[in-house]
Amino acid sequence: MQDVLSIEVQKGPGSINAVNATGGVIQLVTKSVFHEGKNRIKIGLGNDGQRNVNLKVRGAIDENNFISATISHRALENDWRDNNDFDATQVSLKYGHIFDDASTLETEFSYTESNLNLPTSMTDAEFEVFKATGEQHNTSSPWQHSARDSKIFAFNARYEKEFGDLTFKPRFYFNTWEHFHPVTASVLDSDDNKVFGTDLEANYFHKLFDNDATLVFGVTAKHDVTKGAKKYAYADFNQVAGGSKAISTTLSNNKGDLVNIEDSTSTLYGIYAQETLRPTKRLSLDFSLRLDKIKFSIDGNEILQYNFSGFSGPNTYNTGDGVYSLDTSYNLASPKIGLVYALSETTNVYVSIAQANQAPTGSEIKANIDLNKAGVQKTTSRNYEVGVKHRSSKLSYDIALYQNDVSDEITAVKQNFSTFYENAGKTRKRGLEINGVYQLNTNIQLGASYAYSDFKFVEFMEEGTKNRAGNSLSFIPENQYSMFVTYNLANGFKSRITTKSWGSYFMDNANTQKYGGYDLVTNLMLGYEQNEHSIQLNIKNIMDEHYAAQADKDIKGVNSYKAAATRSYMITYAYKF
Known part of the structure; x- marks a missing residue:
């Protein structure tokens, strides 16, 4: 995040920037090599073994050529719970060139190496211990050595050139990566993964109704290739007592016998266009459409399969289903119409109607193959939204009221420490969102946000037999709110206190049990x-609240809890030069 200039959030379906997504898109706008500011070194230390170092240098080779380099390292030991340490190192190099015709070329090379151990979830009894002590150790989960370790090399290039009223902005990217990912019942080791992609965008500035208008249009393509992804049995483990062949606990993440080998590709082609026009000085209209086609091809051989019940075969890993193949494709459409009317120079009202399809991801398709579950269909999401936006020198606020009707929503179903996916027939999501910031005086700023969510299944037969119609979606609280206060002085002192709350929510689609959420967790x-000097202290969860970041109940009625982080602090010093 050190290199991020801004974060742009586009909610709901219908964005031309959202590829295979219905819930919206978050765009990270990175800093240009032409306008990156001063050099900087930043060092941070904290509890739980937190360490953070970041160095960034930049300079102009000459008036047309610019370069910058960044190296960063982060580490976190997290001794308060088992198997949750993390470290990551990233190196990036940017180069930019300004041509004689004022067109620009920016390129970036980066390498990231990340090692993340994944802690287990907790049972009811273990969660009670965590709430009392703030520690999570020696849990009963069989899968004690889950991890996600990766090495990623990435390259991207973007060019921009003006041709009168037309600006052409092609982008190209490539990355290759490998990862080692011990998960439930198997150890995934995949070292030959590549992604190729391009986005050819153009902006045409013109006049309609005697006012400025803009047409954004383009084509995009992306090709993901994975060759020889392997899954292995766990080599070291104890078995459940009483004659069961199931694993009671892993002893390491060492690889055993080969369980599965797989090749896969996914290919996406898309076109998009958005026209923004002003019929009057106060009225702005947006019309957009994005069309994509995504194809998946998966070929593999399941040599062994895990004995989940412990009694379905003579061994912990028994003979698998053998060779399998899947070829499927989805056509996706995302139209949107939006209207903005200026009530005054500071206040706008808006209305939007948008729709989008979402295909299952490759990981969702593979999860269902692994667990011998049926395939899932694409989702169709239609969103209706009205709202108000106000921006003035002292006050800004946003109010949005929406209804989102979804057909064939892809829904996660948890079973035996695993997750598979089904289509819910129909869901209806209604909500209200309010955000506001008030500048009390030169030094003090106040802010608050609130969200009301009424998300329900209209039609859903879970596992084919369990009718969930009328039930609330799991893990969606009805009420969420947050507040903040900032206090800054002209002498360089700055401060901010933030608190957030999540209301209670159902732990399962059957709505048999609620988790109480959390109240006033404060940073x-x-x-x-x-x-050129700055020093900053950050304290998260200052009252050291012990609560669950997520509480689930699987279809067999087994509860599981994932602990939220306990109190942590970090002191960071930065120097610009």
Whole structure:
């Protein structure tokens, strides 16, 4: 995040920037090599073994050529729970060139190496211990050595050139990566993965109704290739007592016998266009459409399969189903119509109607193959939204009221520490969102947000026999809110306190049990900045609340909890030069 200039959030379906998504898109706009500011070194230390180092240098080779380099390292030991340490190192190099015709070329090379151990979930009894002590150790989960380790090399290039009223902005990207991912029942080791992609965008500035208008249009393509992805049995484990062949606990993440080998590809082609026009000075209209086709091809051989029940065969891993193949494709459409009317110079009202399809991801398709579950269909999401936006010198606020009707929503179903996916027939999501910021005086700023969510299944036969119509979606609280206060002084002192709350939510689609959520989890920031130096203290979960970041109940009625982070603090010093 050190290199991010801004974060742009586009909610709901219908964005021309959203590929295979119905819930919206988050765009990270990175800093240009032409306008990156001063060099910087940043060092941070905290509890739980937190360490953070970041160095960034940039410079102009000459008036047309610019370069910057960044190296960063983060580490976190997290001794308060087992198997949850993390470290990541990233190196990136950017180069930019300004041509004689004022067109620009920017390129970036980066390498990232990340090692993340994944802690287990907790039972009811273990969660009670965590709430009392803030520690999570020696849990009963069989899968004690889950991890996600990866090495990623990435390259991207973007070019921009103006041809009168037309600006052409092609982008190209490539990355290759490998990862080692011990998960439920198997150890995934995949070292030959490549992604190729391009987005050829153009902006045409013109006049309609005697006012400025803009047409954004383009084509996109992306090709993902994985060759020889392998899954292995766990080599070291104890078995459940009483004659069962199931694993009671893993002893390491060492690889045993080969379980599965697989090749897969996914290919996406798309076109998009958006016209923004102003029939009057106060009225703005947006019309957009995105069309995509995505194809999946999966070929594999299941040599062995895990004995989940412990009694379905003579061994922990028994003979698998053998060779399998899947070829499927989805056509996706995302139209949107939006209207914005200016009530005044500071206040706008808007209305939008949007629709989008979402295909299952490759990982969702593979999860169902692994568990011998039926395939899932694409989702269709239609969103209706009205709202108000206000921006003035002292006050800004957003109010949005929406209804989102979804057909064939892809829904996760948990069973035996695994997750597979089904289509819910229909869901209806209604909500209200309010955000506001008030500048009380030169030094103090107040802010708050609130979200009301009424998300229900209209039609859903879970596992084919269990009718969930009328039930609420799991893990969606009816009420969420947050508040913040900032206090800054002209002498360089700065501070911010933030608190957030999640209301209760159902733990399963059957709505048999609720988790109470959490109240007023508070973070604090104190800092001081003087000339080129700055120092900052961040304390998260300052009251050291012990709660679940996620609480689930699987279709067999077994509860599981994932602990939220306990209190942590970090002191960071930064120097610009």
